[in-house]
Amino acid sequence: MADTAPSGIRLTSFSHGGGCGCKIAPGVLRDILKSTGGFPLPQQLLVGIETSDDAAVYQLNDEQALIATTDFFMPIVDDPYDFGRIAATNALSDVYAMGGTPIMALALVGMPVNQLPVEVIGQILRGGESICAEAGIPIAGGHTIDSVEPIYGLVALGLVHPSRLKRNADAQAGDVLVLGKPLGVGVLSAALKKNVLDDAGYAAMIASTTKLNTPGRKLSELSGVHALTDVTGFGLLGHLLELARGSGLQAQLDMDAIPFLPQVRALAEKGCITGASERNWLGYGNEVDLAQSITPVQRALLTDPQTAGGLLVSCAPEALEDVLALFRAEGFAGAAVIGRMSAGAPQVKVS
Incomplete structure (x- = not known):
């Protein structure tokens, strides 16, 4: 099965866990979140962290509410292009799960730059871009760091009519x-x-x-x-x-x-x-x-x-x-x- 980068590098060998299996355990996460909040929330914030929903939603006007979410993780596969596609699909899913339509994304990139060839990192980014193109949106910016483990994902923004929010x-x-x-x-x-x-x-x-x-x-x-x-x-x-x-x-x-x-x-x-x-x-x-x-x-x-x-x-x-x-x-x-x-x-x- 051809699931490796052209260089023969196995992306999954860099990570201790892959995909959404990297998430902090649900019980631990609930304990962490108990200590957050406590600040007055604006009336326009239609969805926050109170029910562990898929994204935050902020009402802009009578016709539009902004959906904001982010998701990123370590490689679940070794093929860099597929890794980028999977991570982007996963991030955009939260916008769709609120009943919204994506409008743009920002890339979140952490890579061991001294261990991964530039062309491999580029394939990851191109994979993410291909899914965003399929969704009809641009990757309009982002942030990169030098990281021990490869990490890729998106900040995804979308719009929904306030009355159609799910x-x-x-x-x-x-x-x-x-x-x-x-x-x-x-x-x-x-x-x-x-x-x-x-x-x-x-x-x-x-x-x-x-x-x-x-x-x-x-x-x-x-x-x-x-x-x-x-x-x-x-x-x-x-x-x-x-x-x-x-x-x-x-x-x-x-x-x-x-x-x-x-x-x-x-x-x-x-x-x-x-x-x-x-x-x-x-x-x-x-x-x-x-x-x-x-x-x-x-x-x-x-x-x-x-x-x-x-x-x-x-x-x-x-x-x-x-x-x-x-x-x-x-x-x-x-x-x-x-x-x-x-x-x-x-x-x-x-x-």
Whole structure:
């Protein structure tokens, strides 16, 4: 499998973790954030850190609100161009997850400049530029540092009409849950590091992690879409739990309905599971009710960190056909109904 730079350098050898698996564990992050805040917030700040939403949103006027987010990480693959594409897709996803449209980006670049050839660093940046071009936006600036580990990502800015903003805290009892992309990126990346991922598996991972979550823009126009987020480093359970907490509702998942990328189940059974999966479970497992039939491997799949993962939609049942049709019209054939929201103490139940 050709997943190396032309120079033969393995980017992943420079990093202790890759992609969204680099995130600080959810429990640790919550403890850190407890000591922040305390300052008066402007009325125009429509979304801050209060519900761990995907981006900050600041209202500019009656017609426009500014979405601001940033995301960066260490290499999840060895191919520098693919690394840049994945990181850019992941960063822009937060804009789409708020129901917005990206308008521009700034590059965040940290590289071991004495160890990586200039042409390799240039390929990373060109990969990011290619995704931004696909999204129709420029990379208008950024910041670079000399770093021990390669780091790349974006500050992403977007716009949304204030009335069409989709938070992760507005789900309603009776809503249906739709997942836009199959799960398993963390498993495939673990297999890649162990040199057991074949060409087909690598192609599936790249196709998923470089597919922009563009349906978010049109989902914002559907009144039946109540809440929206994307599934990234904390896994499906973690991000669904944030939605449940913010909405004050219980989420119910159907394990058999959850879609997975090709080879993921088999690779997970062989032990291709990231350390971040277990850290995720330790961070929020006390708020998850697993049926006795759920195996340890299935649990690991539910906490598997996703890089540039899919949108997670909470919508009224009568809006479901429109939501699925929108996903499919934009090339997300794997979008699937995976559960529902109901009244009850905030938690996730998996059956």
